[in-house]
Amino acid sequence: MSISVLAREDYSSEKGDILNIYTNDIPIISSLVSKSKKDGIEQGMILFITIMILLMIDVRIALISLIGIPFYLMLPLCFRQKIADQ
Structure with missing residues (x-):
């Protein structure tokens, strides 16, 4: 991005910028966090119930199918450092 673009009036720091952050961005982030918590709890419950049903149907097949979860x-x-380096 060139300096002339940053020097435009749209990108200049004004008193309204901070107010804009509080009125627009914070509610969006708050909504995202609360939705993520709800989705995480829901997905955890679905996983738990699925594992319980698998164990009730057949323990051997359930254990064989659950072997891959730790690797997943x-x-x-394993790839965190490679991604961070990019």
């Missing part, structure tokens, strides 16, 4: 959860840890 470790993938972000």
Whole structure:
């Protein structure tokens, strides 16, 4: 971005910028966080119920199908540094 674009009046720091952040951005972020919590709890319950149903149907097949979960959860840890380097 060139300096002339940043020097325009639209990008200048004004008193209204801080007020704009409080009136527009904070409610959006708050809504996102509360929705994320709700979705996380919902997905956790679905996973728990699914595992319980699998165990009730057949324990051996349930345990075999659940073997991959730790590897799936470790993938972000393995690639975190590679992603951060990019």
